[in-house]
Amino acid sequence: MEPIKQHTGQVLPLNRTNIDTDQIIPKQFLTRIERTGFGKFLFYHWRFDDDGNERGDFILNDPAYKDASILLGGENFGCGSSREHAPWALKDYGFQVIIAPSFADIFYSNALKNGLVPIKINQEQVDDWMKAATEAKLTLTVNLKSQLINDHNGHEVRFDIPPYHKEKLINGWDDIALTLQHEDKISLYEEKLL
Numbered sequence: 001m002e003p004i005k006q007h008t009g010q011v012l013p014l015n016r017t018n019i020d021t022d023q024i025i026p027k028q029f030l031t032r033i034e035r036t037g038f039g040k041f042l043f044y045h046w047r048f049d050d051d052g053n054e055r056g057d058f059i060l061n062d063p064a065y066k067d068a069s070i071l072l073g074g075e076n077f078g079c080g081s082s083r084e085h086a087p088w089a090l091k092d093y094g095f096q097v098i099i100a101p102s103f104a105d106i107f108y109s110n111a112l113k114n115g116l117v118p119i120k121i122n123q124e125q126v127d128d129w130m131k132a133a134t135e136a137k138l139t140l141t142v143n144l145k146s147q148l149i150n151d152h153n154g155h156e157v158r159f160d161i162p163p164y165h166k167e168k169l170i171n172g173w174d175d176i177a178l179t180l181q182h183e184d185k186i187s188l189y190e191e192k193l194l
Contacts, residue, residue, distance in 0.1 A: 020080030078107020
């Protein structure tokens with residue numbers, strides 16, 4: 001994982017609730033074993049028609065949001081089946097941060113484990129930013145160390161994140177990297193077994 005201490009990016013307002021993992025990355029694209037290459041299939045059935053043509057009415061196809069790296073969603077984001085491919089697709093597309101009033105527990109955990117920052121913010125603030133991002137370009141700065149989000153009006157919003165996951169994200173540690181921090185002890189143990 002890449003370390004993430006602070007991220008500034010444009011917001012994509014996806015004003016839908018109960019966005020499930022089957023919508024984030026449909027099942028027919030789960031044949032890959034590596035974590036890359038899923039971005040082009042993100043929200044596939046919302047982005048493309050049955051012939052594979054872009055739908056003009058879906059916000060991800062709007063050129064005004066082509067550089068967005070912060071996704072603002074509705075409550076219960078990531079519900080549905082347990083699917084690590086969902087955060088992989090979001091990351092591969094270019095999203096670094098997902099902000100929503102609530103997340104499905106499994107998606108929240110999978111996002112944190114894969115270097116995607118899920119942030120829970122109250123519904124009123126999400127509604128304010130949703131409106132602002134729909135009317136004009138909205139840029140937010142997410143500071144993971146201070147656990148603060150700053151918007152274009154200088155408004156500061158505090159968020160919570162479990163300290164264990166915060167440390168992993170700031171240092172770019174996945175579960176394997178954490179294990180390898182004990183490589184000396186592991187090697188000594190293996191030598192004793194031989």
